[in-house]
Amino acid sequence: MNLTQLRSLIAVAEAGSVTAAAEAVGVTQSGMSQALAALEESLGVKLLVRRRHGVELTAFGDRALVHARAAVAHLDAIRREAADAMGEESGAIRIAAFPSVFATVLPPLLRRFRSRHPGIEVVALETDDREVMAWLEAGTVDLGVVLNPPADGDAILIGQDAWVGVLPAGHPLAGRRTLSLAALAAEPFVLATGGCHVHARTLAEAAGLSLPDIRVEVRDWASAIALVREGAGVGIVPESTLPEKRRGLGIVTLDPPLVRRFGLKSSPARATTRASSLLIDLARG
Structure with missing residues (x-):
């Protein structure tokens, strides 16, 4: 053995x-x-x-x-x-997060960490937000980025992202600067989940609303935005997922505003290593 x-x-x-x-x-x-x-x-x-x-x-x-x-x-x-x-910095960190975090707030943090601590290996694992929590609880990973952590918890806030409405440019409501969640929910809808359990449907349910006319449901934010551009319906997506070229789209701010927050959390099932502590300190700093 x-x-x-x-x-x-x-x-x-x-x-x-x-x-x-x-x-x-x-x-x-x-x-x-x-x-x-x-x-x-x-x-x-x-x-x-x-x-x-x-x-x-x-x-x-x-x-x-x-x-x-x-x-x-x-x-x-x-x-x-x-x-x-020996005074050397070494070791490895296993960190889990969901797709949109890897596309937004996590890469800059990891680049800074690698530049400061090149001897520490960072293994990044992509999954959905619920499995991030499951992996943390099981001790499969050292750290995870969790969605909407409680304010009184032990997660370190590393960023947030506003929800926005997207509409076809020719839609009657596309010229508005702000719209309520209820106004968007009542329209023919393109629903995207982004690999998270928090999305337009759950936002509507939390507000006592529903999405009565879902025309298409997809996982990928970019696919949903493309479908909206083609007139399949309206949608609600994180602001960070909006494309640089927005021709054919109307973007509106939600009133009242809604945001999703990202928190870096240690596994309660694993002892926090020095390498993990260094990344936590950088995120906190």
Whole structure:
């Protein structure tokens, strides 16, 4: 049994397939398979069951995974403390966020961090906002960017984004500077979710409204804006997702205004490392 085998078990448990695990770790699929087979042989117990669409851990595999994660965490801690003793900055940070954060507030923060701490590896993982919370609670990542954190919580505010209405340029309401959420919700609507659980439908529901005439529902903000430009309906999108070229679009401010806030949060299931603390301090600063 060795560290490579333990890391392989952790990777395949998180990825759900040998192929995806090998890509995440940066080894060949055959190398990953050989490491897992060698680990099973050394233990004399089956760890994985091959399924049609991937692999699953056996009951013993689940128990072994707990020990594997603990062993790898302790070895990483030894390396970090050794680096600290030598006065070197090293380590790695796993940070999760949802797509629009990677397109707006997070890249400048990570660029500043890498310029100050080039010896620290930052692994950025993109998912939806609910899974960010799940990964934080499970300790899968060190840090995550959460949506609309409570004001009295421990998340550090790193940015915010206003919601705006988008309409076809020829729409009767397109010339208005501001519109209420109710006025937009009553129109034929193009709904985009952006990979988040907060979007136009949930904003309307929170205000006691509904979207009675949804013509199209898509995930991507850019697709929704393109459909609005073509006259498929109106929409509500984050301001940061608006294109530079806005010909064919009418943009209106919501009255009263609505914003979404982004907060950087540590995993409560993992000890905060020095590397993570440095990024938190930079975000707070």
